[in-house]
Amino acid sequence: MKLAAARLWATNRHPYLASAIFASPTLPAPGVGRLLVDRWWRVHADPEVVAGATVEQIGGELLHLTSHVLRDHASRADEIHLADQDELHHWVDAADAEIADDFAVDLARVSEVIRADDLDCPDGRLAEEYYRTGSVREGRRSDCGSGAHGTVAGWEQPPPDPDDPEADGPGGVSGDQQELIRRNVAAEIARADAAAVAAGLRRWAEQQLAPTIDWRAELAASVRREISAVAGAVDYSYRRPSRRAGSLGAVVLPAMQRPTVEVAVVCDTSASVSEEMLASAVAEVDGLLRAVGTRDVRVLACDDAVRVVRRASRGREVSLIGGGGTDMSVGIAEAMELRPRPGLVVVLTDGYTPWPDEPPPTKVVVGLLQQQTPVPGLAPVEPPAWARTIPIPGP
Ligand SMILES: [Zn+2]
Numbered sequence: 001m002k003l004a005a006a007r008l009w010a011t012n013r014h015p016y017l018a019s020a021i022f023a024s025p026t027l028p029a030p031g032v033g034r035l036l037v038d039r040w041w042r043v044h045a046d047p048e049v050v051a052g053a054t055v056e057q058i059g060g061e062l063l064h065l066t067s068h069v070l071r072d073h074a075s076r077a078d079e080i081h082l083a084d085q086d087e088l089h090h091w092v093d094a095a096d097a098e099i100a101d102d103f104a105v106d107l108a109r110v111s112e113v114i115r116a117d118d119l120d121c122p123d124g125r126l127a128e129e130y131y132r133t134g135s136v137r138e139g140r141r142s143d144c145g146s147g148a149h150g151t152v153a154g155w156e157q158p159p160p161d162p163d164d165p166e167a168d169g170p171g172g173v174s175g176d177q178q179e180l181i182r183r184n185v186a187a188e189i190a191r192a193d194a195a196a197v198a199a200g201l202r203r204w205a206e207q208q209l210a211p212t213i214d215w216r217a218e219l220a221a222s223v224r225r226e227i228s229a230v231a232g233a234v235d236y237s238y239r240r241p242s243r244r245a246g247s248l249g250a251v252v253l254p255a256m257q258r259p260t261v262e263v264a265v266v267c268d269t270s271a272s273v274s275e276e277m278l279a280s281a282v283a284e285v286d287g288l289l290r291a292v293g294t295r296d297v298r299v300l301a302c303d304d305a306v307r308v309v310r311r312a313s314r315g316r317e318v319s320l321i322g323g324g325g326t327d328m329s330v331g332i333a334e335a336m337e338l339r340p341r342p343g344l345v346v347v348l349t350d351g352y353t354p355w356p357d358e359p360p361p362t363k364v365v366v367g368l369l370q371q372q373t374p375v376p377g378l379a380p381v382e383p384p385a386w387a388r389t390i391p392i393p394g395p
Contacts, residue, residue, distance in 0.1 A: 015188070041147065075150065095130075098126060270302070343362060352380050366383045
């Protein structure tokens with residue numbers, strides 16, 4: 001009863017945290033002497049502690065523990081590799097200080113409230129910085145559960161398998177669900193009155209909603225993967241270990257030759273594409289193709305505004321596709337006419353284009369330039385599933 005009331009109290013105070021608070025099941029944990037959250041977002045509450053606390057205190061604990069799992073303090077602790085109990089408790093203090101910054105008024109809690117100044121730090125920092133630079137509180141040991149520091153306690157059973165009908169007890173929140181809830185909460189924060197949300201929490205929400213993919217790394221990985229897939233197909237026999245190698249002893253077998261893969265870059269140079277974005281994308285593709293040793297790259301421009309392409313591709317020949325306009329299917333078809341035929345086509349476009357109905361006989365990687373200002377009266381077309389698409393965020 002009191003736990004339910006505390007949840008309502010907490011969600012009334014901070015409605016943008018409601019989806020996270022309601023996703024966390026609570027479990028009785030006699031003898032633990034406090035409220036804790038585990039890696040699966042389950043709140044373990046000592047019934048005796050709950051009985052002796054006010055609704056506001058329990059509500060404050062729920063807000064605090066929810067903040068630990070929303071801010072993913074467990075995975076962040078994994079990154080730090082806490083070596084012993086002292087480091088673990090220092091991390092919990094650092095994480096607590098980060099959470100304290102998220103609430104303008106100190107939460108009423110059952111456990112002690114730790115702020116940045118308890119660690120002799122200026123506030124508004126991340127837990128990692130509090131951990132690195134904050135002073136260690138001698139002899140004071142906070143614990144908020146494995147949801148705060150990642151180390152699963154012996155009494156804390158992993159949640160039952162959700163697919164097991166015999167499983168009893170409330171399960172936790174799975175990794176995918178956790179991400180979904182984080183994005184949900186971040187979206188709620190973005191919608192909330194800015195004055196009602198602390199600056200640090202607003203920054204957190206912005207980061208959650210920003211594209212998390214490092215498009216450069218992603219694009220490089222995709223291009224390399226496709227090149228080695230094509231190269232592997234061409235050079236299959238050389239990739240198998242030779243069964244004769246052992247018995248022939250010192251005989252030198254032919255060295256594996258790295259087959260070259262022809263690459264074509266099809267650029268959307270129509271007016272809707274920002275020159276700046278296209279230039280940086282072309283330069284990126286050009287650089288990474290040079291890095292993997294691809295020398296012969298053909299650049300095709302699906303319009304006549306090739307200034308930028310010509311500049312960025314450092315003297316590479318740029319072919320104009322006559323009458324293609326901004327139709328990437330024409331650009332891809334044109335690339336297929338090249339001899340030798342490219343094994344990989346990289347398409348750079350903002351997506352305001354038709355796509356081929358049928359997959360072309362080549363690998364296709366699409367760098368999707370995401371425009372800050374949508375084109376009036378037009379909707380971008382989702383690139384087809386047979387292409388590997390990497391969103392490239394705007395500047
Ligand atoms: Zn805590």
